[in-house]
Amino acid sequence: MKFARLLLASLAMTTWAASPISAQQAPLQVAFTFDDLPAHGPLPPGEYRPEPIRSIIKTLKTEQMPPVYGFVNGFRTAEYPYQTKLLREWIASGNPLGNHTWSHPSLDKSSAKKYIHNIAENEPLLEKVDPAGDWHWFRFPYLEEGDTMAKRNAVRDYLSDNHYKIAEVNLDFGDYLWNDAYARCAAKKDDAAVASLHDSYLATADEYITYSRTLSQRLYGRDIPYVLLLHVGAFDAKMLPELIGLFRKRGFEFVSLPQAESDPAYSVDPKVAYPGGGLLMELVATTRNVTLPNATQPEDELAKMCR
Ligand SMILES: [Zn+2]
Numbered sequence: 628m629k630f631a632r633l634l635l636a637s638l639a640m641t642t643w644a645a646s647p648i649s650a651q652q653a654p655l656q657v658a659f660t661f662d663d664l665p666a667h668g669p670l671p672p673g674e675y676r677p678e679p680i681r682s683i684i685k686t687l688k689t690e691q692m693p694p695v696y697g698f699v700n701g702f703r704t705a706e707y708p709y710q711t712k713l714l715r716e717w718i719a720s721g722n723p724l725g726n727h728t729w730s731h732p733s734l735d736k737s738s739a740k741k742y743i744h745n746i747a748e749n750e751p752l753l754e755k756v757d758p759a760g761d762w763h764w765f766r767f768p769y770l771e772e773g774d775t776m777a778k779r780n781a782v783r784d785y786l787s788d789n790h791y792k793i794a795e796v797n798l799d800f801g802d803y804l805w806n807d808a809y810a811r812c813a814a815k816k817d818d819a820a821v822a823s824l825h826d827s828y829l830a831t832a833d834e835y836i837t838y839s840r841t842l843s844q845r846l847y848g849r850d851i852p853y854v855l856l857l858h859v860g861a862f863d864a865k866m867l868p869e870l871i872g873l874f875r876k877r878g879f880e881f882v883s884l885p886q887a888e889s890d891p892a893y894s895v896d897p898k899v900a901y902p903g904g905g906l907l908m909e910l911v912a913t914t915r916n917v918t919l920p921n922a923t924q925p926e927d928e929l930a931k932m933c934r
Contacts, residue, residue: 655840655879656852658887659871660794661859662727662766664697664717665710668806668860671813679864680713684720686867693883696794697859698727698766701752714756724757725764725794726750734771735902739781746785764884766794770856770904779900794884795893795907797843798853800835802828804929806860811933820933828866829873831925836877841920842908852887 661683666676687695697717704711718724729748732741746765753762765786772793773779786793805828812820843851857863857870874881887893897910912919 655850655877656882656887657798657874657879658695658852658854658882658884659692659857660696660698660766660796660854660884661857661863662698662768663731663858663860664699664724664727665713665859666703666707667858667863668803669810670861671810674861676707676710677713679861680717680859682864683859683867684716684722686864686871687722688720690868690871692871692881693886695722696725696764696766696884697722698725698764698794699749699753700727700729700731701749702730704752711752711756714752718757718760723760723764724753724762725766726753726762726791727766728768731768733769734767734778734782735769735774735904739773739778742778742782743785746782761885763789763791764794765791766796767904770796770799770906772901772904772910774900774902776898776900779898783896792885792888794854795888796854796856797851797906797908798835798839798855799906800832801925802832802856802863803858803860804926805862805866806858808929808932809860809862809865815933817933824862824929824932825866825869827925827929828862829869831923832870832873833877834922836874838920838922839906839908842906842912842917845917845920846908846911846915847892851892852882852890854884854887 665680667679670676670679699714704714714724726746726749728742728745730745732745734742737745753760773782783793805824809821809824812824839853840850843849843853871881893907895911897907897914899910899914901910901913909919911917
């Protein structure tokens, strides 16, 4: 009897110690990443193309962020050759570049062959601007990793044969949606609307921090290091200091993409065709029949603003 009681007590202690909400847990970690360099989304009147990127570079420095990956679509530099300079400024500031395809195709709407050609088409530019850099990180446009297993496998084979690592995403609040609305509201000089965009951007980011943390707990029983998807848009640039502040307030420390993805959660390939794209955790959840948490969808509301 005595033994049984002791055993129960020790089991209870083990359970408590392994609890994901234990106060002993290591700090939360997140890697910020930016897509669509050198240009993303419309600009408000009076703002010029180099400004969002230069502002982001400045904020990353002021906030003493670790190196932040920027994912490049080279076709912009073919249209506007001066934008190559913005890529060089990104590297010169200590932030690395990665491959985001040449012209941002949707893998769902493309053949694997055309898509792979589009990845390769981006490589001479990356090699030219960053010959010494670790630019063999690939970010799938729209997070579409393949709507069929055949496409998924073909692209992954190309990536692994060419020594790429996949820059997965595990935190995404649809930041890009605010850039269009901001450009419209700023053009109408609607200060109240811009103020509401400011508030909803941070509130939605906060909600999706909870979304990803909840999903991570359901899948892994812990917080994995998160990788956040952002874009080099005008509103993203404007909001970046406060977004970094929000993550600090929620207990996060900042790590680089390679550091975050050194976690074993990132070495698991869920091997699932997933039309429409999603977070790595969302793909894993479908293979394990884990329910996704609820979250608001800001898209319709933002699309209506300042029309
Ligand atoms: Zn993109």
